[in-house]
Amino acid sequence: MKPSLSDVAVEAAIAALEITAITPVEKIEKLIDIAQQVQNQPQSSQQLEGAVHLYCQALELCEEGLYPLLEARALVGLGAALRSFPAGLADPLIEAQAAYQKALPLLQEHAEPAEIAAAEMNLGLVFQALAPFGLAKLPEALQSYQRALRVFTGERYPKEHAIVQNNIAIAYLSIPRFHQQEDPQPELAVQAFEQALKYISPSNHPTEYALLQNNLGNALQYSAAAQSTAGCRRALTAYDEALKVRSRRDTPLDYAHTLANKANVLFNLPDHDDRPEAGNLANLSQAKALYEEAQTIFQQQGLPKQAGVVAVALADVEQALGQQISE
Structure with a gap:
């Protein structure tokens, strides 16, 4: 059996420890460099374990x-x-939290602000991942993100600023909602997405732009704005902006998710804002086409679960279409 790149890299790094001609600093730097290379390969538990070892x-x-x-x-x-x-494991996250918290005082004394901010951002992600286990609270994640934003301003670090704002928004959306009409979390998430979008464009940061626009559309669907046609139109605009970047050829899964998200909005949106009683036959027809394309992509990509979710929505659309046509 041919050894994987990670196996070879780990063995090479360990062998480097036996080389007396290099200094301890060079050995440490070599281990860290090879660990990063292993970690950046298509990830598997074996590769990650190799990186941890290094x-x-x-x-x-x-x-x-x-x-x-x-x-x-x-x-x-x-x-x-x-x-x-892999998701679902709490122990590695607990160890990750300890590693970041031990690193931060050292970074604060010896590193540049951007390196400290990056560690704060990643610690926030760990808190956010630990929250479903009851081992951290989302406000802890938000505090880490806010500390990162003190450095990652939109003017100086637009990409990093966008990523942190996206994380903040997702954290807000993850907070349990007890009073749907009163809870401010979805509106705060919308504000975070919109703040990030002030500093990036589809030409300079296409991946981040599409992600934020797609997630903004999702947040608008959860917010009070979704109760109005104006809010739904805002969500559609956000999805259309994402689709300027996402394509079936280059990013099929992201493209399919955005299609399905857009179809979700169209399902309940009247064709004419000023005449909601006239129904939404045109929007339902468009939603049907979007769901069908998304379902096909998920099937082609070997994702039966996602295809099944879309199939349920597609059946609902077809039922609604039949009712309106028969009326």
């Missing part, structure tokens, strides 16, 4: 207090690797 080897070489910045960077890399383990 970061731990680097930390063993970081004598207490002797190489604080390298120790911090190894801890941050370790946290990122642990955070990337």
Whole structure:
């Protein structure tokens, strides 16, 4: 059996420890560099375990207090690797939290602000992932994100600013809602998405732009704005902006998700805002076409679960169409 790239890289890194011609600093840097390369490969548990092993080897070489910045960077890399383990596992996330929290004081003393902010952002993601287990609270994630935003301003770091704002919005949407008409979380999420979109464009940051527009449309569907046709129109505009970037050829899954999201809005939107009693035959027909295309893509991509969800929505649309045609 041919060894994987991660196996070869791990063995090479460990072998480097035996080379006496390089300094301890060079050994640590080499371990961290190879760990990052392993981690950036298409991820599997085996590769991530290899990266974790390399970061731990680097930390063993970081004598207490002797190489604080390298120790911090190894801890941050370790946290990122642990955070990337398959969803549903709490233990790696707990270890990732500990790694980031140990790294941050070292970074605050020895690193540049952007490096500190990146660690804060990633710690926020860990808190957010731990919240469903009852092992962290979403306000802890929001606090980490806000600290990151002190550095990642829209003017200086538009891409990073957009990513953090997206994370903030998703955190707001993840907070349980007890009074649907009163809870402000969806509106706060909408504000975060709109704030991020002030600083990026489809030409300069197409991936982030499409993600934010798609998620903005979703947030508008959850917000009080969804109760009005104006709010629904805003959501449609956001999805159309996302579809200027997402395409069936280049990003089929993202494209299919946005199609289905747009169809969800059209399902309940009247054809004429000033005459809702006239029905929505045209919008239902458009929703049907969007659902059909999304379903086909999910089937082609081997995602039966997603295809099944769309199939249920498609059946509802076809039923609604039949009712309106027969009236």
